[in-house]
Amino acid sequence: MSYSRMVERILKLAIPNHLLWLVFFYWFFHSFLNVSGELLRFGDRQFYKDWWNAGSMERFWSTWNIPVHRFARRHIYQPLMDEGFSRITAAIIVFLVSAFFHEFLVSVPLGMFRAWAFVGMALQIPTSLFCSHVLHGGNMGNVVMWLSLILGQPIAALMYVHDYLIMHGLLSSFNTTATPTLAVPVPSTAY
Numbered sequence: 001m002s003y004s005r006m007v008e009r010i011l012k013l014a015i016p017n018h019l020l021w022l023v024f025f026y027w028f029f030h031s032f033l034n035v036s037g038e039l040l041r042f043g044d045r046q047f048y049k050d051w052w053n054a055g056s057m058e059r060f061w062s063t064w065n066i067p068v069h070r071f072a073r074r075h076i077y078q079p080l081m082d083e084g085f086s087r088i089t090a091a092i093i094v095f096l097v098s099a100f101f102h103e104f105l106v107s108v109p110l111g112m113f114r115a116w117a118f119v120g121m122a123l124q125i126p127t128s129l130f131c132s133h134v135l136h137g138g139n140m141g142n143v144v145m146w147l148s149l150i151l152g153q154p155i156a157a158l159m160y161v162h163d164y165l166i167m168h169g170l171l172s173s174f175n176t177t178a179t180p181t182l183a184v185p186v187p188s189t190a191y
Contacts, residue, residue, distance in 0.1 A: 013154035055137030057128035
């Protein structure tokens with residue numbers, strides 16, 4: 001497949017994917033968790049902060065999912081700090097543990113382990129360092145954060161779809177000039 005076709009497919013998938021992600025975020029974090037909190041009389045209902053204004057990946061990851069952030073900070077990051085790990089090493093370990101669970105949540109339903117989600121999450125470590133140390137946060141860091149969200153997920157999704165189709169023998173041909181075609185099993189006739 002040509003690079004221009006790959007870019008075209010990523011861009012065609014990026015907006016619908018991101019809109020679905022935003023709808024899920026609103027439904028789960030704003031609606032479902034608040035209704036659950038109301039029914040259970042849960043007093044602390046801060047499930048997210050203003051992640052859409054984050055000037056760095058680090059700020060995004062610490063504001064978009066507060067319950068998971070607090071859990072990881074309390075049960076992974078702080079014990080590592082107490083053991084003498086540096087701040088950056090502890091943060092990287094927490095991020096890699098999170099990347100493992102993201103991969104697990106994709107691999108188990110698909111029945112295959114390919115590590116695309118893990119690699120995508122791990123690549124956000126240098127992206128975070130770039131946003132913080134080179135761009136110094138701000139508007140350009142926010143642009144990088146949004147590009148990572150909008151383009152990263154479709155890239156991973158296409159990688160998983162491609163590998164899933166290959167694994168299940170659903171791609172009959174794959175060359176660089178033509179579009180891959182789906183193999184449709186034809187029932188054999190016994191004459």
